[in-house]
Amino acid sequence: MRVSVPNIPQSLVSTASTPQIPAAEAIDNLSTFLAAGNVTLLTGAGVSVDSGIRAYRGRDGRYMNPNYKPIFYHELIDETERGHAFRQRYWLRSYLGYPSVRDALPNTTHCALSALQYSNIAPRLITQNVDGLHHKALSLVPTNPVQVQESILELHGTLHRVRCKHGHLVDRDTFQEWLSTANPQWKEFAEEIERTGTQPRTNPDGDVAIEHLGVSYNTFVVPDCPSCLRENRTNNVHKPDLVFFGESITDHVRQRSYADIEKADRILLMGTTLATYSAFRLLKHALELEKPVMMVNVGPSRADGLKVQKLDISSGTIIRQAVTNALGSRALEDPVIRKLLSSGISKPPSLDDDDRYPRAAG
Incomplete structure (x- = not known):
């Protein structure tokens, strides 16, 4: 595709x-x-x-970077190991970047x-x-x-809600708490960012560029949807309640x-x-x-x-x-x-x- x-x-x-x-x-x-x-x-x-x-396409907009490679809708919802890796990358970056959008005035x-x-x-x-x-x-x-x-x-759509693949909707602050609980080491890192005021560059869709930190995405845990667990099924395919590239x-x-x-x-x-x-x-x-x-x-x-x-x-x-x-x-x-x-x-x-x-x- x-x-x-x-x-x-x-x-x-x-x-x-x-x-x-x-x-x-x-x-x-x-x-x-x-x-x-x-x-x-x-x-x-x-x-x-x-x-x-920041704007998307202005002088410093992220889409003006010829090396920019976004995650597309079909990649985010892919249920294979490859899709899981995409979600780890997306949600780690978004977890760190969302507070700047949440707190914007x-x-x-x-x-x-x-x-x-x-x-x-x-x-x-x-x-x-x-x-x-x-x-x-x-x-x-x-x-x-x-x-x-x-x-x-x-x-x-909006960054302020998250929806799982089975349609369960949760507000973003609650989802951030789920991510914090599942990733205590990244919670500590996020708190350090807040204490020191060293927030990485935040993009308009709420994620941050962190490659320069040399981090590995494969340890980031994307939690299962609690509503799905109550329905006796596991599911960690979540997306913010917005339209991704490749989605209508x-x-x-x-x-x-x-x-x-x-x-x-x-x-x-x-x-x-x-x-x-x-x-x-x-x-x-x-x-x-x-x-x-x-x-x-x-x-x-x-x-x-x-x-x-x-x-x-x-x-x-x-x-x-x-x-x-x-x-x-x-x-x-x-x-x-x-x-x-x-x-x-x-x-x-x-x-x-x-x-x-x-x-x-x-």
Whole structure:
């Protein structure tokens, strides 16, 4: 079986990108686009960069490493010894990397987009991200209604749940405890990382590069599912509740994503290159329906050359002021909106953390 990592076509990468736009002009264009309302948002890894989580395909993104070799869905669920080795590698790296994603805080972009959701300017948000930060941003609203949280569609799932091959679902913190119990030596190593602040580079899907430590994966124990044991069967085939390479999104998610595009009057793309087809086809669907589309993203994307208004600028540079302008007096009068527009961190990853050395990634 041959499965490739989706990426931006080289023909787009090699051509000149959209000229960068002055921040004041970008704010004006974006606020005008938003003010008309009924927007569906589609976000990618770029919106989480200011939370300290690297993008997939930016200058230092892991998919820009030509040596990157991810684990595919068919490898992770393989029940042979080879599949077991893949799971040992994946879950050791993910065990060490997950705390950084778990503890990440929403940034100014997440919070400003939550203000758009709360105000009903953008009643629907589709995200390719698996970090849960859009939900964390909405949780800053003390009286946040459940239906607002449910307005977020996680196109590729989430790192915060784990599912066994027989469908038993468990929250990720519980699964981390299972891994700690089964691997006391790695629990001690993880605690040392936390004490010393020497966390290895964490990737946007929650794993870490640890080849340089000279570790062996074959001693890592992936525990059996307790629910399966209660059903008198052993099973240690687990995966996070997200879509792996080579795996398809569910029919429910696909249909919901199309419906979210169809219900909107306009579409805002933010922090995404649209390299994955599950996201790119939503843009295609929007254009087929002749919906106005705006993109806020730095660098080339699969939207380049299509009928899309492109703002080549980082979202964190403009989003607060654009949302403030779009909301008008509500931005000053509504205490919930004021809170959201004053919340969020801005702590992008350090620029000196390179990930270009050869490695076999999980």
